[in-house]
Amino acid sequence: MAEDLLGWTEIDTGTCSVARAVEILGDRWTVLVLREVFNGVRRFGDIQTHIGVSRSVLAQRLATLKEQGVLERRPYQEPGDRVRHEYRLTPLGRGLQPVLVALNNFGDQFLSGPDGPPVLLRHADCGALVSAALVCADDHRVGPREIRLELGPGARPRA
Amino acid sequence: MAEDLLGWTEIDTGTCSVARAVEILGDRWTVLVLREVFNGVRRFGDIQTHIGVSRSVLAQRLATLKEQGVLERRPYQEPGDRVRHEYRLTPLGRGLQPVLVALNNFGDQFLSGPDGPPVLLRHADCGALVSAALVCADDHRVGPREIRLELGPGARPRA
Numbered sequence: 001m002a003e004d005l006l007g008w009t010e011i012d013t014g015t016c017s018v019a020r021a022v023e024i025l026g027d028r029w030t031v032l033v034l035r036e037v038f039n040g041v042r043r044f045g046d047i048q049t050h051i052g053v054s055r056s057v058l059a060q061r062l063a064t065l066k067e068q069g070v071l072e073r074r075p076y077q078e079p080g081d082r083v084r085h086e087y088r089l090t091p092l093g094r095g096l097q098p099v100l101v102a103l104n105n106f107g108d109q110f111l112s113g114p115d116g117p118p119v120l121l122r123h124a125d126c127g128a129l130v131s132a133a134l135v136c137a138d139d140h141r142v143g144p145r146e147i148r149l150e151l152g153p154g155a156r157p158r159a
Numbered sequence: 160m161a162e163d164l165l166g167w168t169e170i171d172t173g174t175c176s177v178a179r180a181v182e183i184l185g186d187r188w189t190v191l192v193l194r195e196v197f198n199g200v201r202r203f204g205d206i207q208t209h210i211g212v213s214r215s216v217l218a219q220r221l222a223t224l225k226e227q228g229v230l231e232r233r234p235y236q237e238p239g240d241r242v243r244h245e246y247r248l249t250p251l252g253r254g255l256q257p258v259l260v261a262l263n264n265f266g267d268q269f270l271s272g273p274d275g276p277p278v279l280l281r282h283a284d285c286g287a288l289v290s291a292a293l294v295c296a297d298d299h300r301v302g303p304r305e306i307r308l309e310l311g312p313g314a315r316p317r318a
Contacts, residue, residue: 008198017266017276022190031181039167098261098291107176116312117176123295124307132257132291136282148283153275
């Protein structure tokens with residue numbers, strides 16, 4: 001890889017991690033389904049009622065998330081009841097948590113109504129508000145203009 | 160607000176910050192357009208070529224982002240050339256940076272090909288890799304299961 005010869009605009013963006021992540025994240029409904037599951041709403045009917053989505057749209061989104069390995073469908077049975085299923089995040093699905101927290105922060109900060117946001121995310125340990133913040137592997141807080149783009153091992157020239 | 164009487168499933172999710180943020184984030188193309196602008200690609204033709212999107216789709220997404228106040232269109236002129244326009248992030252648009260970094264992290268971690276990701280995000284100061292990490296306002300790192308949901312001032316019962 002002649003990294004020094006290529007810049008961002010010269011590389012093929014087909015393998016870009018943002019593009020791939022967006023394929024998984026899907027559309028608006030998918031994000032709302034993930035929000036519900038992260039918030040502990042795991043059953044088809046409960047998700048459907050809380051989001052206000054049609055059964056067919058929800059079924060399609062859940063099937064895709066299952067296919068992609070984001071959610072898994074697990075049977076559960078309450079005493080005296082028939083077997084039902086609930087949806088659980090896989091490790092891949094859990095990996096989307098910072099994305100959802102970042103979306104939530106953004107909405108809180110810029111899009112809340114006059115009363116403020118309907119939900120607060122708190123650190124269970126200390127109670128302080130949680131955000132998805134830019135940090136580096138050396139544990140510095142990273143300012144918005146302090147990110148430098150560098151071509152990685154998977155960079156390929158554009159066709 | 161009788162916060163103690165309501166849980167997540169009892170509140171109206173219409174004002175949820177994640178839902179509102181997703182409205183701004185739009186679809187796949189919108190995210191890719193934002194990625195380009197964050198990476199310094201600001202002109203219509205350059206964005207179009209690099210993403211590989213049709214002119215009409217790009218024009219529509221840019222118009223929406225401008226309407227929503229995420230991007231602004233600024234004239235610029237190189238000596239001897241006609242006036243052109245470029246797209247710049249507004250403060251609202253800059254607020255989406257943690258979302259894009261989180262998407263990038265997720266793609267790097269779970270969806271990269273065998274060669275690894277095409278792009279690395281480095282802290283300009285120290286060179287270490289950047290991520291969008293869960294932290295709290297008291298500066299603790301927050302583990303994936305250490306977030307507690309609490310109803311906020313804008314919580315309203317479901318209709």
